Structures are given as C-alpha cells and as structure tokens.
Amino acid sequence: MGTESKWGLSSSWFRRRISLGFVICFVALGAINPMAEARVRRYKWEVSYQLKSPDCFKKVTVAINGNTPGPTILAQQGDTVVVELKNSLLTENVAIHWHGIRQIGTPWADGTEGVTQCPIMPGDTHVYKFVVDRPGTYLYHAHYGMQREAGLYGSIRVSVPDGVVEPFSYDEDRSLILADWWHKSTYEQAAGLSSIPFVWVNEPESLLIQGRGRFNCPSLLGGPSTSTDTGVCNTTNPECSPYVLTVVPGKTYRLRIASLTSLSALSFQIQGHNMTVVEADGHYVEPVVVQTLYIYSGETYSVVVKADQDPTRNYWVSTNVVSRPPKTAPGLAVFNYYPNHPRRIPPTAPPPAPAWNDTRSRLAQSRSIRARRGHILPPPAAADKTLLFLNTQNKIEGYNRWSINNVSFTLPHTPYLIALKQNLSGAFDPAPPPETYDYAKYNIYEVAPNTNASYGDGVYRLEFNSTVDVVLQNANTMNPENSETHPWHLHGHDFWVLGYGEGKFDPAKDPTTFNLADPIMKNTVPLHPYGWTALRFLADNPGAWAFHCHIEAHFYLGMGVVFAEGVDRVGRLPNSIYGCGAAPKQ
Numbered sequence: 001m002g003t004e005s006k007w008g009l010s011s012s013w014f015r016r017r018i019s020l021g022f023v024i025c026f027v028a029l030g031a032i033n034p035m036a037e038a039r040v041r042r043y044k045w046e047v048s049y050q051l052k053s054p055d056c057f058k059k060v061t062v063a064i065n066g067n068t069p070g071p072t073i074l075a076q077q078g079d080t081v082v083v084e085l086k087n088s089l090l091t092e093n094v095a096i097h098w099h100g101i102r103q104i105g106t107p108w109a110d111g112t113e114g115v116t117q118c119p120i121m122p123g124d125t126h127v128y129k130f131v132v133d134r135p136g137t138y139l140y141h142a143h144y145g146m147q148r149e150a151g152l153y154g155s156i157r158v159s160v161p162d163g164v165v166e167p168f169s170y171d172e173d174r175s176l177i178l179a180d181w182w183h184k185s186t187y188e189q190a191a192g193l194s195s196i197p198f199v200w201v202n203e204p205e206s207l208l209i210q211g212r213g214r215f216n217c218p219s220l221l222g223g224p225s226t227s228t229d230t231g232v233c234n235t236t237n238p239e240c241s242p243y244v245l246t247v248v249p250g251k252t253y254r255l256r257i258a259s260l261t262s263l264s265a266l267s268f269q270i271q272g273h274n275m276t277v278v279e280a281d282g283h284y285v286e287p288v289v290v291q292t293l294y295i296y297s298g299e300t301y302s303v304v305v306k307a308d309q310d311p312t313r314n315y316w317v318s319t320n321v322v323s324r325p326p327k328t329a330p331g332l333a334v335f336n337y338y339p340n341h342p343r344r345i346p347p348t349a350p351p352p353a354p355a356w357n358d359t360r361s362r363l364a365q366s367r368s369i370r371a372r373r374g375h376i377l378p379p380p381a382a383a384d385k386t387l388l389f390l391n392t393q394n395k396i397e398g399y400n401r402w403s404i405n406n407v408s409f410t411l412p413h414t415p416y417l418i419a420l421k422q423n424l425s426g427a428f429d430p431a432p433p434p435e436t437y438d439y440a441k442y443n444i445y446e447v448a449p450n451t452n453a454s455y456g457d458g459v460y461r462l463e464f465n466s467t468v469d470v471v472l473q474n475a476n477t478m479n480p481e482n483s484e485t486h487p488w489h490l491h492g493h494d495f496w497v498l499g500y501g502e503g504k505f506d507p508a509k510d511p512t513t514f515n516l517a518d519p520i521m522k523n524t525v526p527l528h529p530y531g532w533t534a535l536r537f538l539a540d541n542p543g544a545w546a547f548h549c550h551i552e553a554h555f556y557l558g559m560g561v562v563f564a565e566g567v568d569r570v571g572r573l574p575n576s577i578y579g580c581g582a583a584p585k586q
C-alpha cells in the first residue's frame with residue numbers, strides 16, 4: 001500500500017487523540033501532498049450493549065462506541081477504510097457488512113457471517129480493511145443473526161475525488177437513515193420465528209429517523225400506567241426527541257436518505273417540499289421530482305431539496321409503512337428553517353400517508369428512475385446464464401420458512417469463501433440449487449401447498465466474467481390474497497435493473513421488454529407484490545457473495561442464495577476470518 005497515509009483525517013479515534021492545531025497542520029499538508037488522494041480512514045469501534053430509549057421506551061440496543069446509529073464513515077473515492085472492531089458484547093458474536101461496497105480484491109472483508117467470515121467472538125478484535133472504489137451513499141450494518149434490528153448500523157458517505165464535479169449542485173450534504181423499531185429483543189423475535197407454533201415479529205412499535213422516534217406510551221398521554229410502560233416511557237429523555245434537520249432559507253441540500261428497516265417498506269415526505277432524486281445506491285440517475293419517495297430496506301437515494309418555502313415556520317419530515325397494513329404511527333422529524341426554534345412544532349399536521357396498498361404507484365416510481373446519461377451500459381447480448389427465482393413461503397417439517405425454487409437457505413457453519421478456496425469437502429451441499437421452477441404450472445395468485453420445499457446450503461457457481469440474468473418472481477404467501485414486497489440485495493456487485501413486471505414472468509415474451517438502454521445500476525431492488533423484477537450483472541468479482549431478501553426475518557427464515565465466481569483468483573485469505581466450523585484459526 002505505497003500510497004497509504006498513516007494519518008486518516010476522518011477517524012474519530014485519531015481526532016480525539018491529537019490537538020486541533022495538529023489536525024489543521026495535517027489538512028494543510030494534505031492539500032499540497034500529491035499522495036493525499038488515496039488516504040487511509042481509520043476507525044476504532046467498540047460494539048457493546050447499551051440501554052437506550054430511541055422511541056422513549058428503554059431497551060437493550062447493540063451500539064457502536066455507545067451510539068445507534070453508529071458513526072458515519074466519511075471517505076473519498078479510492079480511500080482505504082480500516083475499521084478496528086472490538087466485540088464487547090458479553091454473550092454474542094458480531095460481523096459487520098459494508099453494504100454497497102463491492103470489496104473488489106477483498107472478498108473476505110464483506111462482513112457476512114457464514115459466507116465470507118467466521119463470526120467475531122466476544123472479547124475479540126477484528127480489522128476490516130477495504131477500498132471504497134466509487135463515490136456515493138452506502139451503509140454498514142450487522143450481518144449476524146438478526147442483530148441489525150438491535151441498532152447496529154450506520155452510513156458510509158464516499159465523496160468524489162478533488163476537482164471532480166458532480167452532475168448536480170447543492171450547498172450542504174446530510175445523511176438520514178430510516179429504520180423500524182420493536183420493543184421485543186431480537187432474541188425473542190428470532191426464537192418466535194423458529195418455533196412451532198410460529199410467532200411472527202408483527203408490525204414495528206415505531207419508525208425511527210436517524211435513530212429517533214416516539215412510541216405512544218399510554219401513561220404519557222394521560223392514560224393509566226401499565227406494566228409495560230412504567231419506568232420505561234420517558235419523553236423528557238432527550239434521546240427520544242425528534243431528529244431536527246436545520247436548513248437555511250434559500251439554500252439547497254443534498255439529503256442522503258437510506259432505509260435499514262428490518263421489515264417495512266416506507267414512504268418518505270418533506271411537508272410542502274419537492275425532492276429531486278439524483279442518486280440511487282451510488283449511481284447517478286436522471287433527475288426525477290417527487291413529493292413522496294418510496295424506499296425499501298437496503299436502498300439509498302440522494303435527493304436535492306431547496307429550502308424555498310415560507311421560512312417563518314418549521315415543517316414535518318414524515319415516513320410511513322407501505323405495502324403492509326400499517327399499525328405503526330408515522331416516523332417524524334422536524335425540517336427546521338433557521339432561525340426558528342428547532343423544537344417549534346410545525347403548525348400543520350404531517351402530510352397524509354399514501355395508501356399503503358397502492359402497489360401501482362410504487363411500481364410506477366420504480367420504473368421512473370432511469371440511469372443518468374453517460375452511465376455504464378449492460379452487455380447487450382443474451383445472458384450466459386438466466387436464473388428464474390420463485391419466492392415462496394413454505395412449511396417445512398411444521399416450521400414457517402421462505403424458499404427460492406423450493407429451497408430454504410441455511411447458513412453453513414464453515415464460511416463459503418474459506419470452504420471454496422480451501423476445497424474443504426462436506427462444508428456445504430456440493431449439488432447446485434435449482435436454476436428455475438415449474439413456471440408453466442405454478443399459480444402465483446393462489447395459496448399453494450408448497451409441501452416439497454427443503455432446507456439447502458448449495459451454491460450457484462458462476463463462470464468468471466459471465467453475464468448473469470436473475471428474474472425474481474413473487475407469489476402469494478400462505479395467507480389468501482396476500483403477496484409482500486421483498487427488497488433483494490446483492491453483495492459484491494451492482495446489477496442493472498432490466499425491468500419490473502406485473503404477474504407471472506413469461507420467459508418467451510418478457511425478455512423482449514428488457515430495458516437495455518438506460519437501466520439504473522443498484523445493489524438493492526424491490527420485488528413488488530405479485531410481480532417480477534429482472535436484473536443483469538457481470539460475475540466479475542472473485543469471491544462468494546450473498547444475494548438475499550433484506551427483510552431481517554425473511555433472510556433468517558431462508559430467503560436467500562449464495563453465488564460464487566473466480567474463487568481461484570482470490571488472494572490469500574487473512575487468518576482473521578478463520579475460527580469456526582472446519583476452518584480453525586491457522
């Protein structure tokens with residue numbers, strides 16, 4: 001790493017240890033140092049349990065350096081990010097995934113427990129080191145069990161290199177993460193999901209904007225104290241006051257909006273303001289003006305907003321559950337026009353939520369977002385391999401599961417990357433999972449018996465540098481007249497979104513409608529109820545990569561697959577990812 005500068009300036013750990021004078025001195029040196037472009041951004045994180053009240057209800061969270069969301073990683077294209085992570089959870093493993101970072105040349109740093117690494121055990125310290133090769137808006141979050149839901153997440157913001165001008169302008173740059181929040185622990189939820197009878201997680205108690213929400217504690221509203229809220233509902237706690245986004249009248253803001261919900265598809269609105277969508281998952285898009293942005297778990301968008309409304313008042317920022325019958329109050333933050341008091345409640349009610357079951361509007365928005373001119377085009381020829389993935393809910397041995405082509409994914413005890421690279425036999429099923437389903441016979445509109453699903457941990461082996469199409473097919477769940485939204489996330493790659501369709505994908509006809517002219521590239525894409533979504537990607541990143549529904553409970557219940565390509569080209573695996581299953585520490 002000849003270009004490494006030892007003193008990454010954004011590291012909070014580093015900043016705390018040197019005086020401001022030194023920082024200014026190093027910034028000045030950086031400005032004249034030709035080696036300055038590719039810096040190392042060092043972070044030192046400690047993951048621990050913390051009692052927090054993000055929505056005024058106190059519960060155990062999993063935090064980084066005491067906070068949820070964790071610190072924002074700020075870097076510039078080409079920088080190396082080094083995160084030294086200490087697991088101070090007393091009884092629980094951890095692993096962190098860098099969502100949207102492709103990990104080119106460092107597949108072992110993807111942070112996916114069971115796929116690219118062994119879990120980091122309590123007391124252990126693990127170093128993640130990777131290059132952020134593209135500017136854009138990304139995320140990080142736990143990728144172990146259902147731990148993300150306990151609050152272990154944050155933002156990654158990668159800026160363009162010095163001198164590069166972006167295709168839109170703004171005065172200020174802000175990040176907002178949306179999340180849903182439950183009062184039950186993740187352990188209780190996971191236990192319920194793997195029980196007979198099945199105990200569903202149900203709808204969230206609240207929606208959080210940048211880690212802040214407000215749950216309706218009955219006693220706070222003048223009602224009787226109940227055993228569930230006594231001592232835990234405390235709105236005087238500053239932790240649970242709404243997030244405030246202060247804007248200066250006349251200025252333009254780039255808001256990087258990301259969703260890390262565990263279940264909910266969301267709408268997002270800023271009362272009285274239009275938003276111009278300019279970036280999706282790290283790729284510029286043709287500007288689209290919206291009043292309501294629909295956002296699915298794992299997606300990021302940049303919108304440009306001008307503070308051009310009546311500056312004598314504040315406005316609501318609101319988010320609502322869509323695609324499932326909502327039982328959760330809107331998540332609210334304050335869009336505060338300076339110099340109004342940031343706690344001044346906006347004088348009018350939050351904007352009404354869009355109809356939760358208006359699938360057509362959501363589909364229309366998905367289709368309306370197109371790549372910015374000058375984008376990377378997909379290979380135009382037919383794909384080398386097409387995978388047709390039927391998404392179903394199933395019963396296996398009495399347990400509720402989710403399956404892809406009748407296989408419900410289970411994580412092996414030895415990570416795929418190690419097993420494949422070291423040719424460890426017996427680590428996972430060597431038979432590849434099915435590439436299609438019986439589309440001629442399957443009725444996606446009915447509750448199907450789905451009695452022939454099985455557990456599986458096989459891998460789709462992709463030829464290195466081949467073009468792969470994946471068509472995700474949605475279907476009815478085990479409940480009549482019900483089909484849900486599934487945001488699918490691919491690790492290690494971006495894909496082109498070739499199209500969204502309603503109903504059943506017809507392999508003979510629908511590929512002719514694929515958009516090969518200006519498809520957006522993304523890493524996470526919604527599969528709408530009773531619809532299909534078609535993607536194309538190049539299997540050009542040596543490694544083993546998860547592709548899964550980003551709903552925490554759904555991946556936990558088997559809704560995912562693993563791709564592997566070019567593993568023989570992967571460099572020497574670091575010892576730090578070993579230490580489980582058939583992969584003991586070297």
Ligand SMILES: O=C1O[C@H]([C@@H](O)CO)C(O)=C1O
Pocket residue numbers: 200477478479484553554
């Ligand atoms: O996996 C799920 O289970 C429930 C429901 O289908 C069974 O109660 C639900 O809404 C899911 O997404």
